[in-house]
Amino acid sequence: MKIIVAVKRVVDFNVKVRVKSDQSGVELANVKMSMNPFCEIAVEEAVRLKEKGIATEIVAVSIGPAQAQETIRTAMAMGADRGILVQTDDTVEPLAVSKILHNIVEAEQPQLVILGKQSIDGDNNQTGQMLAALLGWGQGTFASKVEKDGEALKVTREIDGGLETVSLKLPAVVTTDLRLNEPRYAALPNIMKAKQKPLETKTPADYGVDTAPRVVTLKVTEPAKREAGIKVKDIDELVEKLKNEAKVI
């Protein structure tokens, strides 16, 4: 089974993002960038399927600037076999990403595409779903467990208030939730080996995909500042404040 894994380069999850003064977006200059955490989980799952002898080849794909090569190299250091960088400096919205991935899937003919459930910069939660729709494939989103079940794939999904298990006919699309696995750290020898693995560079135009944005960001604002808490001396004061100040009881 060949697997394609989509890996996005985003602001590192540890960075406290700052809104640009003109409110057009967040500051990206001199900010640490890393692989989107849900994409790390996607790579880890693909590597585990390969280690179990279920997958034979893993192709990591990223759409983004030249530096997204590093994201693909990280995926390779974790165990992906080769990479495809679709290079562009434009902001690429989920619809365009899924159209590019659709083309790559048609060319590569994988049995499975694994994506993160969400990119932590745009919080879109759209790409996997749109890709499955474009391909006409089944999808198992928010996966917390993935098992091969004969010719099918059994996916446990994290849904509101519980878990849902679905059986997907292959080929299929899976998107990863947080509890699916804990991604490995790439060991130094594997980081070195990853430098030798094949990485192809393409452009959106090679796939005939127009990446012009369909959505205009009107403004980006900081969340409201939280006020510091206070200490109360006893239960009576707490109850009084909850009743008369916070008005929650």
Ligand code: AMP
């Ligand atoms: P989103 O729909 O933007 O929340 O992203 C969901 C998932 O789609 C991510 O976790 C990635 O697996 C994939 N994805 C989105 N944008 C890109 C991109 N530019 N390059 C590679 N994969 C992407």
